[in-house]
Amino acid sequence: MENFIVSARKYRPATFDTVVGQKAITNTLINAIKNHHLAQAYLFTGPRGVGKTTSARIFAKTINCLNINLEKNPDQIEPCNVCESCLSFSQNASFNIMELDAASNNSVDDIRRLVDQVRIPPQVGKYKVYIIDEVHMLSQAAFNAFLKTLEEPPSYVKFILATTEKHKIIPTILSRCQVFDFKRISVLDIANYLKYVASKEKVEADEEALHLIAQKADGAMRDALSIFDQLVSFTSGRVTYQNVVENLHVLDYDYFFRITDQFLSGDITSVLVIYNEIIERGFDGQHFLIGLGEHLRNLLISRDTATIDLLETSVSIKQKYFENATRFSSAFLLKALDLNNQCDINYKSSNNKRLLIEIALMQMVALGSGIVEPVVPENIPAMPVKKKAFKEIASEPVPTPTPAAAPVVKPMEEVKQNPPIEVKAEASVSVVAEEKIDEKIEPVKMPRISKPVGLGISLKTEEKIKEEEVNSDAYMLGNEHIADVFTQEKLDTVLLKFIESIQSQPSLYATLKSNKAIMQDDFIVELQVYNEAQRSALTDKKFDLVKLLRQELNNYKINVAIKVIEAQESAKLFSPADKFNAMAQKNPNLNKLKENLSLELDF
């Protein structure tokens, strides 16, 4: 460590071959050199730290290399690194390359000095290359002074302009340049390069740790390398996942896996305890929401091998997502994402941010606990294919999932062939284990049990599907954020309109007419019915009802929750017997009449 050179400099690529994540661009440049189609001026645009200046330098070095002889050896387009020109480049002593940082040298005088040098032809090599970094920072006068030279440069001059802000470049300059858009470098590319650097530096580094660094760098290799350097010195050369989590202050995947596990088991308490743990470790709520949103999105895209590659994580974490994803229905994940998103939007304006998040979490538990999606028969044949496809991309041994994590869903045959090993002394234990596996592979769709979670909302799948319907219709477009406040009175008036429209369903009609709607938080209107049949009938009408409420009350956040309640005294009046009893209570003579005349009521 005595002559410590930062990795970003030490491992700066010296050939096109080693530029990370910009293959399309380096190939085009190589072909241009090969075919003698060099433009007078190039504009390299893209985010910081993705290789613009590096590529410009390699380009300058390559076109000046004395050992590249395209007639003799048309495929050798990489600089030789041994000729006079290459050596002077490597020692930063070449007169053929001029770099100007327009961020700090943006005056007319700076540009004039540069333009004056343009007139002197190169002594060694063929081309003089001018790299102007952050070219959008040039003053208007400097731009104008530069424009003339850019229009008619001597044949031995090449300009490479680089900028992070392409939109600030005036059209007259844009039109004179060949433009290359550099992409953010993918997490995987960065992680792989860090792995290479770590091996060169003889640093022990976990794959997951490197992925985390790559994610944090957000597409910029330079940032990734400087984070890596810092961590190497903090951790004295042992870059583990845990070290990175602590030093970079990132929220561990593990937290989110634990939380979504609890969504399924319906354990509100555990979710709140885990959330508290996160807060106590110093993470703020919004940070958590972003992480949870990403986690839910990752689960959603892990349901299919076609999209699982969008997951920018290490192979072992990908595997974990893959195994977990099938436990959640996409309906649940979509709804949870929506709740998360709403919470994120309202976060800034909320007076009790913590409660806001806790409510969202409780709603997710309410949703999740009702819908543990059993493995449906038609999904089973697809599973082994998915697994196989995943195994192919997996290059490292799969870690055994923690007890809290998802049980691996095995195709039936596989379980049959490898029955759980029975240990005689622990017979009862193995029976339990066997039962559990049976449950997992149960080919019959399990009945959905909605657990009471004490929130007054017991959403069922049928209703959830309507949920997606009501939020996705065209009338919602552009209105999503309108949420006028309304009174119970106004609500009742609009509801009455709806109720009057369903007179053809007398039972539901009467029930809704007698039970007052209850306004809950978040504009949820709770309607009470007496049985599953009524719930189902009302669920069918939910789309129209929600639309009516939203439009009439000018509040597009309104939603309807349907709750099945015990029938009240007044409700029992719908059967003739109930009516008779109620009347008899008011007028006891009725009972006498019935007895004296030995009347039988025809119920």
Ligand SMILES: [Zn+2]
């Ligand atoms: Zn050379």
